[in-house]
Amino acid sequence: MKITGSDIILLAHSTFGVLGILSALWVLVETLNAREENAGRTRRAALLAALCMSVTWIVGGYWYVHFYPLDRALILKGPWPWAHTLFMETKEHLFFITLILSFYLPIAARDKLDANAAARKMVLCVAMLIVLSGLAIEGSGAIINHGAKVALLHASQGAAR
Amino acid sequence: MNADNAKPGRSSAAFAMAASITVLFSTALAWAKDAYKPLNDFMNTLAWHNWITHGIADVILFAGLGLIFSKASGVERIAPSRLITFLVVATVVAGAGLFFWYAVF
Numbered sequence: 001m002k003i004t005g006s007d008i009i010l011l012a013h014s015t016f017g018v019l020g021i022l023s024a025l026w027v028l029v030e031t032l033n034a035r036e037e038n039a040g041r042t043r044r045a046a047l048l049a050a051l052c053m054s055v056t057w058i059v060g061g062y063w064y065v066h067f068y069p070l071d072r073a074l075i076l077k078g079p080w081p082w083a084h085t086l087f088m089e090t091k092e093h094l095f096f097i098t099l100i101l102s103f104y105l106p107i108a109a110r111d112k113l114d115a116n117a118a119a120r121k122m123v124l125c126v127a128m129l130i131v132l133s134g135l136a137i138e139g140s141g142a143i144i145n146h147g148a149k150v151a152l153l154h155a156s157q158g159a160a161r
Numbered sequence: 162m163n164a165d166n167a168k169p170g171r172s173s174a175a176f177a178m179a180a181s182i183t184v185l186f187s188t189a190l191a192w193a194k195d196a197y198k199p200l201n202d203f204m205n206t207l208a209w210h211n212w213i214t215h216g217i218a219d220v221i222l223f224a225g226l227g228l229i230f231s232k233a234s235g236v237e238r239i240a241p242s243r244l245i246t247f248l249v250v251a252t253v254v255a256g257a258g259l260f261f262w263y264a265v266f
Contacts, residue, residue: 057216065210089263092212093191096219097184097255103223104180111170118241119169122177125245129252136256 006067013060014141020052020102021134027105028127034113034120046109046123049130053102057095064092075147078154083147091140098133101126168241175230176223177244181251183223188255190215192262 023045030042068088075084105126111119169177194201194211204211230236236244 061210061213061216064212086260086263089195090259093187093215093259094256096187096216097252099216100180100183100187100219100223101252103220104176107176107227108169108173111173116167116169118167118245119173122169122173122241122245122248125249129249133252133256 006063009059009063009067013056013063014138016052016056016059017134017138017141020049020056020098021131021138023049023052024102024105024127024130024134027109028124028131031109031113031120031123031127036114039113042113042123043106043109046106049127050102050106053099053130057099060095071144071148074151074155075144078147078151080143080147080150083144087140087143087147091137091144094133094140095137098130098137101130101133105130168237169244171237172227172231174236174239174241174244175233176227177248178230178236178239179223179226181248182226183219184255185251186222187215187219188258188262190218191259195262195266 026045027042027049030038030045034042072084072088075081075088105123108119108123108126111123113120113123168174194204194215201211204214208214208217
């Protein structure tokens with residue numbers, strides 16, 4: 001079994017993305033049960049969400065710039081070119097929205113959530129937006145991955161004929 | 162809890178407004194660089210790749226606007242429900258705007 005640096009970087013990118021989503025979900029659950037006792041935990045989970053999304057940005061950005069052009073060329077020649085033209089193009093820019101929201105989350109979580117209904121509502125909305133947009137991005141990643149797979153299958157079937 | 166406590170803190174309100182504007186800016190920039198290739202080429206020269214430049218621009222705008230709004234007094238006077246609605250609507254519009262742009266063009 002040969003695992004390349006590109007594979008590790010790509011898997012780290014999606015793993016940290018999922019950890020960021022889970023951290024935002026953690027913030028959401030803590031905020032639904034906001035008390036003075038869990039305020040510190042909520043803030044730490046919000047920081048973790050921002051940290052995981054930052055790592056996803058850096059690692060994913062490195063992979064996108066250095067390794068994705070080969071996949072893109074493959075996908076565009078395959079039967080699912082829209083895996084790049086629609087889903088990758090949307091995903092790579094939608095990620096910035098998730099990133100900005102995850103940077104905002106620790107700031108919003110600094111308020112006294114147990115005593116402030118408006119601050120609580122803000123954190124709930126931001127955490128929910130991170131989870132939903134993050135899931136949309138993960139789903140897009142799966143479609144892009146499958147776009148590359150069907151392109152390879154298509155090419156190998158063509159070569160076998 | 163009195164009425165004043167039922168508002169997000171000053172920093173929270175300021176950065177909520179900054180985040181709302183930044184996500185709309187980010188989508189507008191994605192449209193602009195897709196529609197106008199010289200802008201895309203220019204962004205490629207700034208930081209290795211247009212996508213990297215785009216991300217850095219978003220983060221700088223978010224931090225800059227957040228700090229400016231934190232010093233200003235106007236954001237505090239916005240009703241919390243409006244601030245939250247603006248952030249949610251901006252995020253949904255920006256996200257859907259990206260999908261429909263790349264679906265159509």
